[in-house]
Amino acid sequence: MNTIIIDGLAFALPLFIIAIGGIFSERSGVTNLALEGFLGFGAFVGAAVVTAITGGAFAGHETQMFLWALLFSVIGGAVFALLHALLCVKFKANQVISGVVINILATALTTFFTSQINTALFGKPTNKFVLGVCDKFTVPGLSKIPVLGSVFTDMYYFEPVIIVVALAASYVLYKSRFGLRLRACGENPHAVDAAGGNVARIRFFAVMISGALAGLGGICFAYVISASFSPSIYAGYGFLAIAAMIFGNWKIGPTLGACLLFGLARAAGYKLAQSLGLASAFSDLFMIFPYILTLLLLMFFSKTNRAPRALGEIYDKGKR
Amino acid sequence: MNEKKKSAVSPFGRGLVKLLGSERRQNISIPLFAILLSLIACAIVVALFGKNPLTTLVCFLQGSGVLPKPEYAAHAGQLSDFMSMINALTPMIFAALAVAVALKTGLFNIGVSGQMLAAGFIASVVVGYSNLPMAAAIPLVLVLGVAVGGAVGALIGFLKHRFNINEVVSSIMLNYILEYLISFFINQYYINMVSRQSNPVSVASRLTLMGVSVGDLRLDLPLGILLAVPTAFLMRFLLDRTRLGFELKVVGLNRRAAKYAGINVGRSMVLSMLISGALAGLAGVTYYLGTFNSIQPRVLTSVGFDSIAVCLLGNSNPVGILFSSLLITIISKGGNYMSSIMNIPQEISQVLTGLILLFSACGAYIRYYAAHAREQLAEESRTAGSSAPEGGERV
Known part of the structure; x- marks a missing residue:
């Protein structure tokens, strides 16, 4: 049970922060299929920066390097998201196509630059940056609570970071003026315009926030899954985050529920496969578990599901 | 001013x-x-x-057989390169058409890869591993492709219609479910220990005739293209000239207006996803039993995702898609040659x-x-x- 919660959270929280990124973008009315690309590119920038700083030798200052990686992933994701923002907001591009293009470009560019940087630094054109491990900690006292205590046991350092960022993000989205306008942009951009808001600017920032959060989630995935950055980061987590966001009806609270569901069901599936001692091929069967569960739950919870009204529409001032 | x-x-x-x-x-x-x-x-x-950009461009065209290379190995020629490009083009056309039909109805089929995989897998198991003669095997592969892909697509449409489950979510979930489920069956029953892929399908069931001798050349002849191009025109006819196509498009443009006009919106959505899935199924069989002859477990092909972009590049127009698929395939196919020549x-x-x-x-x-x-x-x-x-x- 403990390991299920520990592993489940380590998967659910990065997914959650990426999904929040998706919420920011889509609630402002910009369809975001580019999360996959954002998280990959963000993680790439973070990993590349720490590799360049340390030259691949992490011993002694892993935690410090981890924080640098986090910071630069956020920046990298935000900068890369500029492209999506420019295309969708300024150049009135089809938002779906832009998202797909950004995923293609992210895969190509990061693979290419990873091998280039590795050639320059180490003389070997590998497509992988080794990151070292992310330390874990246990909260004294709280971890002694039965069952719930395992939430506070063996936490990765990024977990509290994600929780804080998620809280800040939900404050911005639901309580600040910017958040109110952002949500209004997704429902009725003309009203925002009439009220003196700048639709283009709000959407621009929303997409950049989306990229920053996805970058943060991306580097966490890189640490927790393989302790390295490689093209295997493009395993569809961005699309999973989109699914979680839609499952959560484009709201932060329910989305957290969806992500926890994924994470815990996934960890439970792994654990079950392990404890039954079956051949490795059977683990694939247990991997299906979270997705089937989600589909079944969706049958009950989708009745009131509704996308932001102006989602995917290019804002045209003259249109009535 | x-x-x-x-x-x-x-x-x-x-x-x-x-x-x-x-x-x-x-x-x-x-x-x-x-x-x-x-x-x-x-x-x-x-x-x-x-x-030099111009030589690079020429290299792309040479690599995909549109322009002749300066020299060829034995039994290879411009035509064999070109046919190999067409071989890769066929699934792309079907996949992009699948995206287009759904898109016209306002549905976003992001599950083309999963539908391709399901169709390819079932066709491989039922026909590919049997010893049916070619005359029976090839039609059966096509029918199975249409049926399996269509079934998966219709399921997505049904979930949307009956339970209001967003088609993007259910497609993504189904992608994962199919990926892992099929990976399990392949690893358990059909794995080839050397290639770490599923066992190759029989030659008779493969939609591409490999290594056919034509004159001095050895060609790979993709039969699927003979179906893909007419299918594009058929889809144009369906969407532009039939009542069903009109209904699908109205549902895509304005669901409420369609309902008001007496169109059965739910039925249209299920039908649209069924057609879309069937096309994806054809893409699957031409991919897994044509371009290739085996399935790699735990991998969804990127064709299903690239086809979204190809479809939009072709303006979601079936005939436009023929050209956009051609362009994108030339680039990806010519890339190898370009990379080796231009370094x-x-x-x-x-x-x-x-x-x-x-x-x-x-x-x-x-x-x-x-x-x-x-x-x-x-x-x-x-x-x-x-x-x-x-x-x-x-x-």
Whole structure:
């Protein structure tokens, strides 16, 4: 049970922060299929920066390097998201196509630059940056609570970071003026315009926030899954985050529920496969578990599901 | 705006208006213009590597058999390269058509890869591992592809209609479910220990005739293309000329209006996803029992995702898709040869694809810009004609 919660959270929280990124973008009315690309590119920038700083030798200052990686992933994701923002907001591009293009470009560019940087630094054109491990900690006292205590046991350092960022993000989205306008942009951009808001600017920032959060989630995935950055980061987590966001009806609270569901069901599936001692091929069967569960739950919870009204529409001032 | 501006329209804008022509011509001229822009951008990228952009472009065309290479190995020729490109093109056409049909109904089928995999797997197991003769095997493979893909697609449509489950979510979930489920069966029953893929399907069931001797050459003849091109025209006929197609499009344009007009919206959505899934199924069988002959477990092909972009590049128009698939396949197929000849990393061809899609995504902006420039030009000529000397002040 403990390991299920520990592993489940380590998967659910990065997914959650990426999904929040998706919420920011889509609630402002910009369809975001580019999360996959954002998280990959963000993680790439973070990993590349720490590799360049340390030259691949992490011993002694892993935690410090981890924080640098986090910071630069956020920046990298935000900068890369500029492209999506420019295309969708300024150049009135089809938002779906832009998202797909950004995923293609992210895969190509990061693979290419990873091998280039590795050639320059180490003389070997590998497509992988080794990151070292992310330390874990246990909260004294709280971890002694039965069952719930395992939430506070063996936490990765990024977990509290994600929780804080998620809280800040939900404050911005639901309580600040910017958040109110952002949500209004997704429902009725003309009203925002009439009220003196700048639709283009709000959407621009929303997409950049989306990229920053996805970058943060991306580097966490890189640490927790393989302790390295490689093209295997493009395993569809961005699309999973989109699914979680839609499952959560484009709201932060329910989305957290969806992500926890994924994470815990996934960890439970792994654990079950392990404890039954079956051949490795059977683990694939247990991997299906979270997705089937989600589909079944969706049958009950989708009745009131509704996308932001102006989602995917290019804002045209003259249109009535 | 009272400055002594000579004209609000830059020379670039003037040129653009002339170049793009009338609104009607723009359906073709704008994509072409976007491709031209992206080629220029790519030329700059290539030039940054210190290589000649023009030779690089020629290399792409040579690698995909559109232009002859300077020399060939034995039994190879321009035609064999070209056929190999067509072999890769076939699944792409079907997959992009699948996206297009769903898109016309306002549904976003992001599960093409999963539908391809399901169809390919079932067809492999039922027909590929049997010893049916070719005359029975090939039609059966096609029928199975349509049936399995259609079933998965219809399930997505049904979930949307009955439970209001967003098709993007259910497609993504089904992608994962199919990926892992099929991976399990392959690993458990059909694995080839050497290649770590599923066992190769029988030659008789494969939709591509491999290594056929034509004169001095050995060719791979993809039979699927004979079906893919007519299917594109059939889809155009279905969407533009039939009542069903009209209903699908109305549902896509405005669901409420469609309902008001007495169209059964739920049925249309399920039907649209069924057709879309069936096309994806055809893409699956031409991919797994044509272009290739085995399935790699735990991998969803990227064709299903690239086809979204290809479909939009072709303006979701079935005939446009024929051309956009061709363009993208030439680039990805020619990339290998280009990379080895020019000594440029292979990933560049992916960047090139990205750039082309990127610029074509801006088609709406180019249209907007041209229309704006045209309006201003018209206004200027009007004011110039009435009273104002030289440009004049605009009100």
